Amino acid sequence: MTIEPRIDELPTKLGHALHQIEAQPNSIVITAITLFGVGAYKARTMVGHPGRSGLEMTLIGTVSALAGYFIGALFSVPATP
Secondary structure, X not given: OOOHHHHHHHHHHHHHHHHHHHHHHHHHHHHHHHHHHHHHHHHHHOOOXXXXXXXXXXXXXXXXXXXXXXXXXXXXXXXXX
């Protein structure tokens, strides 16, 4: 039994892990901006203050995403298949 295949796989697995670490903050920022934009657009087309509605949509989306993330972590659900 040799450990060579595992050593060969290490850079690939490490690269995927680092890529996910870099992608998460970018994903969070893009999602928050999009949610704010949708909330502001909703207020402009319906009735309401765009800033308040955008902030409300961003907070609701962020809290629900964090709840899903922590529930998944609680049950040890893998982030990617």
